[in-house]
Amino acid sequence: MKIAFIGLGNMGGGMAANLVKAGHSVHAFDLSADALDAAKTNGCTPFTDAGEACAEVEAVVTMLPNGGIVKSVYEGSVIGTAPAGAVLLDCSTIDVATAKETIAAAENAGYAMVDAPVSGGIAAANGGTLTFMVGGSEEAFERAKPVLEAMGKAVIHAGDAGAGQTAKICNNMLLAITMIGTSEAMKMAEKLGLDPQKFYEISSQSSGYNWSLNAYTPLPGVGVESPADKDYQGGFATALMLKDLRLAMEAAENSDAPVPLGARAASLYEDFAGAGNGGLDFSAIIKTYK
Ligand code: NAD
Numbered sequence: 001m002k003i004a005f006i007g008l009g010n011m012g013g014g015m016a017a018n019l020v021k022a023g024h025s026v027h028a029f030d031l032s033a034d035a036l037d038a039a040k041t042n043g044c045t046p047f048t049d050a051g052e053a054c055a056e057v058e059a060v061v062t063m064l065p066n067g068g069i070v071k072s073v074y075e076g077s078v079i080g081t082a083p084a085g086a087v088l089l090d091c092s093t094i095d096v097a098t099a100k101e102t103i104a105a106a107e108n109a110g111y112a113m114v115d116a117p118v119s120g121g122i123a124a125a126n127g128g129t130l131t132f133m134v135g136g137s138e139e140a141f142e143r144a145k146p147v148l149e150a151m152g153k154a155v156i157h158a159g160d161a162g163a164g165q166t167a168k169i170c171n172n173m174l175l176a177i178t179m180i181g182t183s184e185a186m187k188m189a190e191k192l193g194l195d196p197q198k199f200y201e202i203s204s205q206s207s208g209y210n211w212s213l214n215a216y217t218p219l220p221g222v223g224v225e226s227p228a229d230k231d232y233q234g235g236f237a238t239a240l241m242l243k244d245l246r247l248a249m250e251a252a253e254n255s256d257a258p259v260p261l262g263a264r265a266a267s268l269y270e271d272f273a274g275a276g277n278g279g280l281d282f283s284a285i286i287k288t289y290k
Contacts, residue, residue: 001025001057001058001059001147001273002024002025002027002056002057002059003019003024003025003027003057003058003059003061004026004027004053004054004055004057004059004060004082005026005027005028005029005039005044005053005061005062005063006028006029006030006050006060006061006062006063006064006078007030007062007064007065007092008028008029008030008032008035008044008063009030009032009035009063009065010091010122010125011118012035012061012063012091012120013035013061013090013125013128014122014125014126015061015091015125015151016028016039016045016061016199017039017042018126018150018151019029019052019147019150019151020043020044020126021043021128022150024147024150025045026045027047027053027054027155028040028046028047028258029046029047029048029049029050029053030044030205036048040103043147045187049077050073050076051076051077051081053054053222053272054077054081054084054086055081055083055088057082057083057085057086058080058083058085058086058087059086059087059088059089059147060086060087060088060089061090061091061133061147062074062088062089062091062092063091063092064090064092065092066092066093066094066111066243067092067095067097067099067250068098069092070098070102071098071102072151074088074090074102074105075105075242076105076140076273078106078174078200079106079109080109080144081176082111084110084111085110085111087111087112087113087114087140087143088106088111088113088114089113089114089116089144089148089181090114090115090116091132091149091167092117092248093168093169093243093244094117094165094247095250095251095253096162096169096247097162099115099135099162099164099165100161102115102203103115103135103162104159104161105231111270112137112139112143112144113136113140113161113208114134114135114136114140114161114269115134115135115136115161115163115164115165116132116134116135116144116148117164117165117167117168118131118133118152118168119133119218120152121236121276123233124152128150128151128152129152129167130151130152130153131152131153131154131155131156131213132148132151132152132154132164132174133156133159133163133164133168134148134158134163134164135158135159135161135163135164135165135166135167136158136160136161136163136164136248137160137161138157139186141157143168145256146173147244150196152215165242165247168244169244169247169248169266172244172245172246173244173248173259173262173265176262176265176282177240177265177281178211178213178271179212179218179285180210180265180268180285181210181218182210182213183218183283183285183286183289184289185199185203185208186199186200186213186218186219186286187289189287193257195219196219197222197223200213200217200219204223204253212227212283216235216283218283220287227283227284228253228281228283229288232257232279232283232287233279233281234281235281235283236281236282237278237279237280237282238272238273238277238279238280238282238284239273239278241269241280242266242269242270242273242278245269246266248262248266249262249263249266265289266287268285269285271288272284274290
């Protein structure tokens with residue numbers, strides 16, 4: 001297929017390269033000249049105008065920083081510019097309301113479109129092992145699926161337009177809560193004189209079992225190897241976790257959903273990021289438990 005790819009940053013760069021590896025012809029656009037150069041090295045055809053990149057393609061993939069940018073790119077360069085019949089896939093993490101509005105605008109103009117945010121970080125984007133949670137009609141999902149399969153290990157239809165973003169922010173709100181809960185329990189066990197490794201061995205095989213403890217242990221030298229063992233470098237940045245928590249809080253307010261623990265987690269991550277830790281892996285929040 002001929003596919004336009006807009007937004008070739010940390011995530012989009014590797015995703016576009018995997019589309020090339022799968023045999024697709026990728027028309028790449030990014031505001032950054034460096035990102036475009038890297039895409040060219042990976043076999044993409046660079047374009048200096050988003051609209052030109054979208055002309056004559058069968059699919060458009062976007063991987064952009066936020067909802068405002070996604071809205072302006074679709075309104076300004078994709079809808080009405082990509083050929084009628086193209087399938088549009090926004091893989092960015094954005095607010096549910098903008099995802100629904102953008103899909104409605106695309107459908108009104110005759111396109112099939114999905115929101116398809118990802119789970120998995122830069123390594124999964126580079127390795128083609130992302131999980132995609134997809135919102136949109138059955139027809140749009142079926143058309144988007146082969147494009148997504150070239151970039152991921154799992155492609156799941158979550159429901160109607162916006163359901164992908166809903167799944168993503170609810171999942172990451174749960175992740176923030178379990179990471180904070182795991183950190184509290186580990187540090188309290190330590191204060192009470194229990195060896196953290198013993199706590200890990202017991203709790204990871206008991207009812208305290210959870211992904212943050214078992215697969216991403218936040219204390220260095222305890223449990224599985226994780227960003228904690230690399231001084232909290234790499235992994236999933238606190239700033240990105242905070243972005244997702246803010247989106248979750250916005251969605252909770254719009255839907256009148258009670259989220260007392262989610263709100264507390266968001267406020268703890270606000271403080272942690274505000275203290276200059278935005279670049280550290282989100283599991284570094286355990287450092288606040290002295
Ligand atoms: P990034 O900042 O590295 O990349 C974004 C790219 O978009 C940049 O290259 C930027 O130049 C480009 N861009 C910005 N405005 C543009 C415009 N108007 N037209 C064209 N290009 C434009 O960000 P990222 O880490 O690649 O994240 C992208 C999306 O993926 C975000 O929504 C993020 O929340 C989500 N995400 C990131 C991760 C991660 O680990 N980095 C994990 C899951 C989801």
